[in-house]
Amino acid sequence: MDCKSQTTMSAKKATEKAKEKEKVRCVFCNSLSHKMDNCNSNFNGRREALDKGWCFLMDGGRPNFEILAANELRFIAYHYAAYEGAIHDWNQKNTQHYNRKFRFRPVDLSLSKAQLIKELARRWEGFQSVRDLYQTKPVPTEDDDCPICLECTTTSYTWMHTVSSWVKVEDKVTTECKHSFCKTCWASHTEKNRRYDYQARGNHHSAPNLCVNCPMCRHKIAVK
Ligand SMILES: [Zn+2]
Ligand SMILES: [Zn+2]
Ligand SMILES: [Zn+2]
Numbered sequence: 001m002d003c004k005s006q007t008t009m010s011a012k013k014a015t016e017k018a019k020e021k022e023k024v025r026c027v028f029c030n031s032l033s034h035k036m037d038n039c040n041s042n043f044n045g046r047r048e049a050l051d052k053g054w055c056f057l058m059d060g061g062r063p064n065f066e067i068l069a070a071n072e073l074r075f076i077a078y079h080y081a082a083y084e085g086a087i088h089d090w091n092q093k094n095t096q097h098y099n100r101k102f103r104f105r106p107v108d109l110s111l112s113k114a115q116l117i118k119e120l121a122r123r124w125e126g127f128q129s130v131r132d133l134y135q136t137k138p139v140p141t142e143d144d145d146c147p148i149c150l151e152c153t154t155t156s157y158t159w160m161h162t163v164s165s166w167v168k169v170e171d172k173v174t175t176e177c178k179h180s181f182c183k184t185c186w187a188s189h190t191e192k193n194r195r196y197d198y199q200a201r202g203n204h205h206s207a208p209n210l211c212v213n214c215p216m217c218r219h220k221i222a223v224k
Contacts, residue, residue, distance in 0.1 A: 102123055
């Protein structure tokens, strides 16, 4: 092996070593002790604010990304991508207002500060339809009276970040025999009346399931 190729070899090795090192450095705080997914840096006391950084999508006005340092922008972009992943794991029907075009294009953490700002601003703009949806909370509806306590059952809505949508919260339980009760009454009914269903037990080695009868029609209903 001649001298030149040896130098090239060692130079190559050095680059590889440097690359190895680069791999385990935390992208946010440059520490070698951990990777970015468990970064413990407190960002000079700004950690708490940055942890909520991905919520910038819900800000009414375009967030002032310019005041943030490049590593802070990266931190936000990284957690925003995790949030995006969570959105897509959910029922697609619920996420219809979400702009899907960014799904396969997470913000590249190696971008310059100016490019990071541009990319985050594009994400924020793409979120307008979700922000519009957030402004229009569905009105709660009063449903039928609970036949036990005679109070109205209601259907209200709560905003869920994971689906970027309003999600129904019902305070009633509808049985398979199509009778509805408020959750409180149904819970106390099952608490007081549940029993083991020996008849339904096909296999005598397995534990019998619990059941109750519907207070309206006596239909037998399996409960946990
Ligand atoms: Zn770190
Ligand atoms: Zn009730
Ligand atoms: Zn019934």
